[in-house]
Amino acid sequence: MKILVTGGTGFIGRHLVWKLAAEGCEVQFSGRNPEAAAQVIAHSPAPVRWLPLEHGSPLAKRLLADASREHDAIVHCAALSSPWGSPQAFARANLDSTAEVIHACGKNRIPRLVHISTPSLYFNFSDRLGIREDQPLPPPVNDYARSKAQAETLLADAKLPECVILRPRAVFGPWDATLMPRLLRVMQRGAIPLMRGGQAQLDLTCVDNLVHAVWLALTRPLPRPLCVYNLSNGTPLAFKDLLQQMAEHFRLPLRTRRLPWPLVHGVARLLELKARLGNGAEPLITRYGAGVLAFSQTLDISAIQRELGYRPVISQDQGIAQHAQWWLAQQRQKP
Numbered sequence: 543m544k545i546l547v548t549g550g551t552g553f554i555g556r557h558l559v560w561k562l563a564a565e566g567c568e569v570q571f572s573g574r575n576p577e578a579a580a581q582v583i584a585h586s587p588a589p590v591r592w593l594p595l596e597h598g599s600p601l602a603k604r605l606l607a608d609a610s611r612e613h614d615a616i617v618h619c620a621a622l623s624s625p626w627g628s629p630q631a632f633a634r635a636n637l638d639s640t641a642e643v644i645h646a647c648g649k650n651r652i653p654r655l656v657h658i659s660t661p662s663l664y665f666n667f668s669d670r671l672g673i674r675e676d677q678p679l680p681p682p683v684n685d686y687a688r689s690k691a692q693a694e695t696l697l698a699d700a701k702l703p704e705c706v707i708l709r710p711r712a713v714f715g716p717w718d719a720t721l722m723p724r725l726l727r728v729m730q731r732g733a734i735p736l737m738r739g740g741q742a743q744l745d746l747t748c749v750d751n752l753v754h755a756v757w758l759a760l761t762r763p764l765p766r767p768l769c770v771y772n773l774s775n776g777t778p779l780a781f782k783d784l785l786q787q788m789a790e791h792f793r794l795p796l797r798t799r800r801l802p803w804p805l806v807h808g809v810a811r812l813l814e815l816k817a818r819l820g821n822g823a824e825p826l827i828t829r830y831g832a833g834v835l836a837f838s839q840t841l842d843i844s845a846i847q848r849e850l851g852y853r854p855v856i857s858q859d860q861g862i863a864q865h866a867q868w869w870l871a872q873q874r875q876k877p
Contacts, residue, residue, distance in 0.1 A: 546606075
């Protein structure tokens with residue numbers, strides 16, 4: 543198969559590039575950063591090609607369409623995934639990029655598109671368990687969720703021959719720069735706040751399991767032209783239990799401090815207001831960032847299990863241990 547991976551220099555994208563190369567695919571990946579691209583190429587088990595591309599730029603639409611000629615599929619990973627940012631930045635990274643991918647698929651008659659979305663679409667500052675893909679979506683809680691919901695609408699309206707939208711929950715693993723690193727930095731500095739007793743049930747996704755799901759989405763027959771699937775390890779755990787596992791595997795002391803959710807929410811709201819009135823930099827705490835650790839959110843993954851035959855290829859414990867091993871090696875290399 544000949545496949546183009548957008549955002550191939552990012553955390554998820556690079557793992558996909560390596561998986562596809564290992565499977566014998568002819569892989570091209572896009573990205574902005576030449577140093578990150580060199581790293582992806584250096585770690586790849588087989589030769590891969592880099593396409594320098596900045597989504598939302600004047601030339602991006604034409605460059606992507608030209609580069610994806612005679613391809614069997616595009617995997618769209620390029621995105622701005624953050625609890626904070628400007629509406630313009632999210633629109634450029636998440637909406638413009640999706641429109642460019644749709645154009646490339648249509649112009650080159652690419653048979654299949656796999657799009658990485660997010661279960662942030664489901665979040666509404668309340669406990670939600672066993673969420674199904676067909677449940678009505680609440681109003682978006684921030685500009686990130688809004689842009690990803692709009693991107694899914696673009697894909698639904700595009701009427702592509704075959705399109706798979708994956709909504710993986712809390713992806714982690716080697717080269718992750720967001721989820722666990724944020725928690726690890728707090729653990730290294732002091733106490734982690736426990737809201738609502740740390741009882742929130744969280745679903746996580748090892749990056750190896752996401753990569754496996756993408757491979758299934760590329761290779762398995764689809765039951766309909768547009769398929770939307772939740773994805774996780776399928777083993778929810780309480781936030782306080784996740785912290786305990788992380789402390790053991792990452793060899794860090796665990797200090798926690800119980801804080802009432804209304805207090806955290808109020809402080810985060812003030813910090814967000816101060817940031818918007820100031821230089822716009824991400825505040826120390828955002829309502830969304832705190833909320834996803836305060837409220838339960840678990841996903842029903844029976845659809846992807848039933849229709850694509852998904853089963854995790856690595857357990858949650860193995861994934862955390864693997865991530866910790868990589869992280870500890872990185873720490874030893876620091877001067």
